[in-house]
Amino acid sequence: AQSVTQPDIHITVSEGASLELRCNYSYGATPYLFWYVQSPGQGLQLLLKYFSGDTLVQGIKGFEAEFKRSQSSFNLRKPSVHWSDAAEYFCAVGDGNEKLTFGTGTRLTIIP
Amino acid sequence: EAQVTQNPRYLITVTGKKLTVTCSQNMNHEYMSWYRQDPGLGLRQIYYSMNVEVTDKGDVPEGYKVSRKEKRNFPLILESPSPNQTSLYFCASSPWPEVNEKLFFGSGTQLSVL
Numbered sequence: 415a416q417s418v419t420q421p422d423i424h425i426t427v428s429e430g431a432s433l434e435l436r437c438n439y440s441y442g443a444t445p446y447l448f449w450y451v452q453s454p455g456q457g458l459q460l461l462l463k464y465f466s467g468d469t470l471v472q473g474i475k476g477f478e479a480e481f482k483r484s485q486s487s488f489n490l491r492k493p494s495v496h497w498s499d500a501a502e503y504f505c506a507v508g509d510g511n512e513k514l515t516f517g518t519g520t521r522l523t524i525i526p
Numbered sequence: 527e528a529q530v531t532q533n534p535r536y537l538i539t540v541t542g543k544k545l546t547v548t549c550s551q552n553m554n555h556e557y558m559s560w561y562r563q564d565p566g567l568g569l570r571q572i573y574y575s576m577n578v579e580v581t582d583k584g585d586v587p588e589g590y591k592v593s594r595k596e597k598r599n600f601p602l603i604l605e606s607p608s609p610n611q612t613s614l615y616f617c618a619s620s621p622w623p624e625v626n627e628k629l630f631f632g633s634g635t636q637l638s639v640l
Binding site for chain 2: 418420423446448455456457458459460463465504508509510511512513514515516517518519
């Protein structure tokens with residue numbers, strides 16, 4: 415069975431500082447990996463996705479993520495966060511069909 | 527505007543009183559799905575549908591029913607709600623076969639069962 419672990423429940427970062435959110439997955443084959451963002455009171459929005467090819471993927475809002483097969487990880491990064499990045503972030507793994515499994519989420523707080 | 531619309535946005539009810547949360551999409555998507563979101567548990571899939579009259583259980587289907595009589599609508603039915611179904615519910619849709627690639631979410635329905 416596929417699964418996702420987001421070890422950090424809550425992260426606080428100063429505005430302008432760099433960010434890395436961790437995600438580890440478990441999946442038997444080559445995974446489909448995603449990062450979603452949920453702003454307060456909103457549904458989820460896709461930030462980026464990885465299916466194959468270049469292991470460093472670029473997404474919207476200046477985010478990027480790197481797929482590391484050896485570490486079963488797909489960490490999300492941003493070089494300089496903005497106050498508007500405060501949200502909850504979900505990593506997800508898919509099987510390429512209808513099954514998508516989400517992690518428990520990481521809440522990001524930005525301090526001035 | 528392409529969107530997934532859920533109603534109501536907020537709902538408070540009592541144990542045992544049947545309720546329906548509606549979900550409608552205007553993108554002609556084949557795939558639709560329901561999730562519940564609980565603190566510390568993330569999103570868990572309740573039911574999904576790959577097309578009209580085709581539905582299947584997700585990870586946590588107990589206590590829920592769905593139907594897919596039309597392509598655009600995918601209502602979630604709680605025949606006899608219980609307090610452990612208090613949660614934030616999301617509907618999502620996607621074209622087939624790009625289910626995992628282009629998943630659009632509604633804004634959510636916060637349900638409280640007293």
